[in-house]
Amino acid sequence: MASAEEGRDFKDSMKYESARLRSFIGYPRDGAIFAIRYAKAGLYYKNEGGYEVHCYCCGVTIPKLSEFDNPAMIHRNMSRNCPFFTRNPEVNVSVTNDEEKCGNFKLTSLLTSLNQDLGYLERGMPPSGAAQRVTTTTRNNEQPIAGASNAQSEAARELLLKKKKLIRENKRLKMAEMCVVCLRQETSIVFLPCGHLITCEDCGKGTHMRRCELCKTVVKGACKVYKC
Structure with a gap:
C-alpha cells in the first residue's frame, strides 16, 4: 500500500518540468546537454547509471539519443497513447507555470544549479578538480599574483569562478531557447x-x-x- 502511494507521489512530482530537469543532475556528462530537451519531452532520469531515460506517465524507456534526435518525437512514436501527449495540459506543468506552483523556482537558477552539479567548471572535470586548477590573476593583465595574501588570492579566485558561472549560464539559457526542430535559431x-x-x-x-x-x-x- 505504501509503495503504491509513493509511486503516485513520485508521478505527481514528475509532472513538473523543473522536477524532471533536476533529476538529470546525476546524468553522464557527455549527455547532460540534452537534459532540457528530455525534460520538455516528459522524460526523467532514475540515476541508476547509463543513459536511459523514462516517461513518468507511460513508463516507456528511451535509450541514449544522438544530438540530431528529437526526444519528444521519439517518445511520441514509441508511446502514441501516452497521457503526456494526449492530456498534456492536465499532466504537465512547464517551467514557466512552475514558478507559481513550485516555490517560484526560476529557470535560470535551476539551470545554473544543474550545470554546477554536473561538474562543468572545466569540461570533463568535477567542480573540485576544476577549482584547484584556477590560477590567481591580476585584474589588468591576468598574470599570476606574486606574494598575494590568502584573502587576495581567494577574492581573485572567486572573481574567476563568477565569470565562468555567467558564461555557463548564458550558454545554457541560449540552448533552452533554441528551436526544437532545426536547433539553430531561437524560439519565436x-x-x-x-x-x-x-x-x-x-x-x-x-x-x-x-x-x-x-x-x-x-x-x-x-x-x-x-x-x-
Missing part, C-alpha cells in the same frame, strides 16, 4: 491553443507544422513573440 512562435513556445519562425510557420511538436495538439493559430 507560440502555438495556439496549447501555448508552447518551442520553434523558430521558419519552422513554426512551415506548411508541415499542423501539430505542436511537443504535445501534438492541432495548431489552430500561431503568434510571433518579440523578445526584449
